[in-house]
Amino acid sequence: MVRGPSRTRAASRSAARAAAGAAPLEAFRRIGGGRPGVGPSRPPGRHPPPILWLTSCSVEVLAWRLLVFSEGGVVGSGDGAVGVAVLGLGEMGGALARAVLGGGHPTIVWNRTAGKGEALVAEGAREVAGVREAVAAGRVVVVNVKGNAVARELLEAAGDVLRGRVVVNLTDGTSREVREVAAAVAARGGEYLHGQIMTIAPGVGHPDATVFYGGSADVHERHREVLGLFSGQAPLVSEDPGVAVLYGMAVHGTMWGLLNGFLHAAAALSDEGVEVGRFLEEAKSPLAALSAFLPSLAEEVDQGRFATPYGALRHHLPSIEDLVRESRARGIDDELPEYSRALVAAAIGRGHGDDGYSRLVEHFRKV
Ligand SMILES: NC(=O)c1ccc[n+]([C@@H]2O[C@H](COP(=O)([O-])OP(=O)(O)OC[C@H]3O[C@@H](n4cnc5c(N)ncnc54)[C@H](OP(=O)(O)O)[C@@H]3O)[C@@H](O)[C@H]2O)c1
Numbered sequence: 001m002v003r004g005p006s007r008t009r010a011a012s013r014s015a016a017r018a019a020a021g022a023a024p025l026e027a028f029r030r031i032g033g034g035r036p037g038v039g040p041s042r043p044p045g046r047h048p049p050p051i052l053w054l055t056s057c058s059v060e061v062l063a064w065r066l067l068v069f070s071e072g073g074v075v076g077s078g079d080g081a082v083g084v085a086v087l088g089l090g091e092m093g094g095a096l097a098r099a100v101l102g103g104g105h106p107t108i109v110w111n112r113t114a115g116k117g118e119a120l121v122a123e124g125a126r127e128v129a130g131v132r133e134a135v136a137a138g139r140v141v142v143v144n145v146k147g148n149a150v151a152r153e154l155l156e157a158a159g160d161v162l163r164g165r166v167v168v169n170l171t172d173g174t175s176r177e178v179r180e181v182a183a184a185v186a187a188r189g190g191e192y193l194h195g196q197i198m199t200i201a202p203g204v205g206h207p208d209a210t211v212f213y214g215g216s217a218d219v220h221e222r223h224r225e226v227l228g229l230f231s232g233q234a235p236l237v238s239e240d241p242g243v244a245v246l247y248g249m250a251v252h253g254t255m256w257g258l259l260n261g262f263l264h265a266a267a268a269l270s271d272e273g274v275e276v277g278r279f280l281e282e283a284k285s286p287l288a289a290l291s292a293f294l295p296s297l298a299e300e301v302d303q304g305r306f307a308t309p310y311g312a313l314r315h316h317l318p319s320i321e322d323l324v325r326e327s328r329a330r331g332i333d334d335e336l337p338e339y340s341r342a343l344v345a346a347a348i349g350r351g352h353g354d355d356g357y358s359r360l361v362e363h364f365r366k367v
Pocket residue numbers: 088089090091092093111112113114116144145146147150170171172173197198199200201
């Protein structure tokens with residue numbers, strides 16, 4: 001029994017249980033009788049608006065539907081699995097499990113090192129001792145562990161219990177690694193969705209938080225409600241799980257480039273005794289223009305057209321050379337600006353001096 005859901009969910013669940021008697025799921029399966037639209041799970045794919053789905057039926061079926069609705073549509077794998085299992089209760093996995101609990105779902109948790117689920121159990125989760133037990137109990141299986149080699153190992157160990165389960169793997173890795181996890185799940189009869197989390201643990205569930213999904217469009221659609229507990233933004237970017245990984249890496253790669261550049265600038269400013277915060281205030285406008293520059297860069301890369309009337313590479317070069325000389329004179333790191341200088345100088349050397357900065361994509365493509 002889940003503790004801690006909203007009063008409305010709790011009330012609807014107890015109303016359904018009261019109507020159905022002591023063994024609600026069994027009773028409701030009998031009531032549903034497998035008829036389309038009233039069986040043990042909501043019809044896959046598109047659902048009617050919740051209020052219509054709830055009310056357009058007899059009182060008995062209404063009671064059953066209230067239970068299904070109150071449990072977020074995850075009832076009914078056909079073999080007794082109810083709720084959401086979370087494998088891995090580290091910093092991120094713990095936050096994901098708490099979000100599932102907060103959504104009012106029966107929550108089953110497993111972690112390699114016992115004891116990490118204690119606080120979640122106190123809030124209403126059920127902790128189990130083995131992966132197979134967790135997978136058997138959860139219609140949806142959320143995986144969040146250290147690396148996809150571990151994720152795959154755990155899911156392979158679950159074996160045939162994976163049949164009919166929906167695996168939402170939120171473990172970071174490379175595109176190839178997550179495709180291998182997807183194949184391992186499919187080979188055992190499970191459905192698969194990879195999610196690339198773009199926030200830290202306290203951001204889980206925030207309306208602005210993003211998780212990029214790749215995999216089954218049907219799973220993404222059917223489990224929209226559960227996915228919405230993790231992030232307000234949950235786009236399916238591809239049916240290939242590997243592409244979702246690349247989306248995440250593209251954000252991170254951009255972030256590290258920006259952070260390195262900013263911290264190098266901060267080193268130069270603080271070497272001069274300038275407060276970095278003051279600089280940020282006064283340089284707001286040119287810094288904001290940087291992100292406004294990205295769409296034109298993207299268009300040039302997508303179209304493979306790099307010529308530009310203004311701001312060509314030959315105009316970048318003298319400014320980068322200034323930064324290299326300034327860094328050397330101050331005795332701060334010159335490796336980062338020298339790296340940029342060498343890229344630009346090499347592109348100019350190949351005859352691209354009149355092209356925009358986007359031309360450098362060829363360096364990164366290694367063409
Ligand atoms: N933390 C974040 O802010 C954040 C943000 C975005 C994405 N992520 C991703 O989320 C995933 C988990 O990260 P985390 O920060 O939560 O890591 P963490 O706090 O170090 O937790 C790692 C989890 O993996 C489990 N684990 C490690 N090796 C295992 C093995 N051989 N067998 C079974 N379980 C094993 C750990 O179990 P034990 O408790 O037994 O060690 C623990 O539950 C990673 O892919 C990470 O990149 C994290």
